[in-house]
Amino acid sequence: QYGWRTHYVSEDVGVNSRLDELQAAILRVKLQYLDAQNARRAAIAAMFDAALAHSSLAPPAWRPEATHVFHLYVVRTRSREAVQARLRAEGIGSGIHYPQPVHLQPAYRGRVALGPSRCARTEIAAAEVLSLPLFPELADTDVNRICAVLRRL
Incomplete structure (x- = not known):
């Protein structure tokens, strides 16, 4: 998938853009x-934003005139491992999506004229990002519990 042999590590340039008839039929219903x-998702994100108002975690940045669908709700923190451990201790899942910047992926060595430290801000972001649980079926009780934990971080 996507040139991956190891999760989130691209060894080859690749895409997965096939859509067969079954997937199309399912999407037709889901749309x-x-x-x-x-x-x-936007309502849940607004609740997370409010919970993080006085937190050391940085909520996602987005422009108010834009419409964000919050496929992911990604915060940034310099204490990612500690925050993730605290969330886990409270029974709250989290994830690290795309932990390795594109310019450092094996698939792009020799294709991108950038090496380590050439995209310092990108590398810092990759080390700080943490995705919080956010999906439409997340119950209000769970959202409130997550917000309570976020307020204590």
Whole structure:
């Protein structure tokens, strides 16, 4: 998938853009729920934003005139491992999506004229990002519990 042999490490340049008939049929049904699901994710994100207002965690940056669908809710923290451990201790999952910047992926060695430290901000971001659970089916009780933990971080 995507040139991966190891999760999130691209050894080869690749894509996965196939859509067969079954996937198309499922999407045709699911698309009717997309607007409501996007609205639910945005509502959860707003609750997370409020919970993080006085936190050391940096919420996702986005422009108010834009519409964000919050496929992921990614915070940034210099204490990622400690925050992730605290969330885990509270029974809250989290993830590190794309921990290795593109310019450091094996697939792009020799293709991208950048090596380590040439994209310092990108490398810092990759070391700080942490995805919080956010999906439309997340119950209000779970959202409130996550927010309570976020307020204590």
